[in-house]
Amino acid sequence: MTQETQSAMTPEVRAMIGVSGDVVQAWGVVDAEYLRRFTQAVMDPDPRYWDQDFAEATHYGEIITPPIMVSYLASRIRPDQDDPVTRAFEENPESDGIGSVERPGELPPVPTNLVRVLNAGNELEIYKYPSIGDTVFFQNRYSDIRERVGRDGRAFLIITRETTYKNQNEELLCITRASTIRR
Amino acid sequence: MSLPLEELLKLEPEDILAHNERPKADDLRNKQQIFFEDVEEGMELPKYIYNPTPTHLFRWSAAIENFHRIHYDLDFGLNHDRNPSILVHGSWKQSVVPQYLKDWTLPKGWPWKAQFEHRAMLVPGDILIMWGKVTSKYEKGQMGFIELEIGMMTQDGIESMPGTATVVLPLRDGPDIPYPFVPPAD
Numbered sequence: 001m002t003q004e005t006q007s008a009m010t011p012e013v014r015a016m017i018g019v020s021g022d023v024v025q026a027w028g029v030v031d032a033e034y035l036r037r038f039t040q041a042v043m044d045p046d047p048r049y050w051d052q053d054f055a056e057a058t059h060y061g062e063i064i065t066p067p068i069m070v071s072y073l074a075s076r077i078r079p080d081q082d083d084p085v086t087r088a089f090e091e092n093p094e095s096d097g098i099g100s101v102e103r104p105g106e107l108p109p110v111p112t113n114l115v116r117v118l119n120a121g122n123e124l125e126i127y128k129y130p131s132i133g134d135t136v137f138f139q140n141r142y143s144d145i146r147e148r149v150g151r152d153g154r155a156f157l158i159i160t161r162e163t164t165y166k167n168q169n170e171e172l173l174c175i176t177r178a179s180t181i182r183r
Numbered sequence: 184m185s186l187p188l189e190e191l192l193k194l195e196p197e198d199i200l201a202h203n204e205r206p207k208a209d210d211l212r213n214k215q216q217i218f219f220e221d222v223e224e225g226m227e228l229p230k231y232i233y234n235p236t237p238t239h240l241f242r243w244s245a246a247i248e249n250f251h252r253i254h255y256d257l258d259f260g261l262n263h264d265r266n267p268s269i270l271v272h273g274s275w276k277q278s279v280v281p282q283y284l285k286d287w288t289l290p291k292g293w294p295w296k297a298q299f300e301h302r303a304m305l306v307p308g309d310i311l312i313m314w315g316k317v318t319s320k321y322e323k324g325q326m327g328f329i330e331l332e333i334g335m336m337t338q339d340g341i342e343s344m345p346g347t348a349t350v351v352l353p354l355r356d357g358p359d360i361p362y363p364f365v366p367p368a369d
Contacts, residue, residue, distance in 0.1 A: 128363035
């Protein structure tokens with residue numbers, strides 16, 4: 001890094017590495033109707049998702065569900081919270097529909113004045129297919145924050161948020177990591 | 184006959200669609216196991232070809248409760264965000280990946296890991312080719328590990344999701360892959 005480049009990796013930013021959120025229980029359970037809608041939307045006709053007799057005879061011994069379906073289950077808006085979609089448009093009629101929608105279990109923001117956010121990529125680790133009836137627990141964590149210098153000589157950050165999903169028996173279902181660039 | 188990706192991209196868009204290898208339910212029901220020994224470096228996986236419409240995008244938004252207007256509100260996409268159209272969701276592409284790896288490793292393999300980036304704006308009308316290619320293989324703990332290069336390419340050869348994956352296949356004379364999956368100790 002050149003002397004002219006101002007580091008974006010301040011002590012306050014570095015201190016966020018490893019910071020975890022609460023363990024949050026996702027609303028509801030893994031259910032057959034959500035499974036139907038999800039697998040139809042991703043266009044996966046696998047009978048392991050809907051043919052009970054066939055599924056029970058497979059390696060898995062039961063109906064399975066797509067591994068990262070639980071990540072969307074976890075981001076559901078709970079019915080016992082205020083409607084954030086309506087509020088977003090009351091506050092800003094030009095809302096993009098997502099910017100003001102609060103999701104459960106969010107981490108505290110990384111204290112940086114770099115405000116432009118770009119998607120840098122995703123990682124998946126899969127260990128077990130969620131079962132119908134599972135309750136899902138998830139926890140977010142800043143697993144990594146790195147500094148890079150762009151071609152314009154300005155420092156930027158790559159922030160990786162890891163989310164671990166387990167079921168009610170503490171069985172690990174999957175781990176996702178989403179990295180964003182902050183410029 | 185499965186066409187190599189390079190050959191597929193030489194075809195006209197409507198001809199690319201004719202080479203879709205996405206399995207039907209009965210194909211998945213009757214899927215025969217690929218064993219570690221069957222796999223060679225450079226081998227290509229079947230190509231899953233998609234031609235998403237606004238309805239497909241809306242269905243995905245509704246299924247996962249993603250309210251971002253860039254995916255379903257054309258006026259917002261064009262005039263507010265200055266996008267070329269409504270945009271195909273990165274989350275949908277991300278969800279195709281484990282499906283694709285699952286299908287290839289069925290009935291007893293395991294789609295363990297994947298990592299990928301999101302590049303390019305994909306819009307309704309694009310033809311999208313989910314592809315994979317074996318880059319290496321190794322045995323560990325009586326399991327067969329296959330390293331893959333993966334991606335989702337447009338009909339114009341633009342790679343929208345470059346990535347890699349690791350899947351696990353049984354050895355022909357080996358034990359079943361444990362389920363839930365437990366990777367071997369280093």
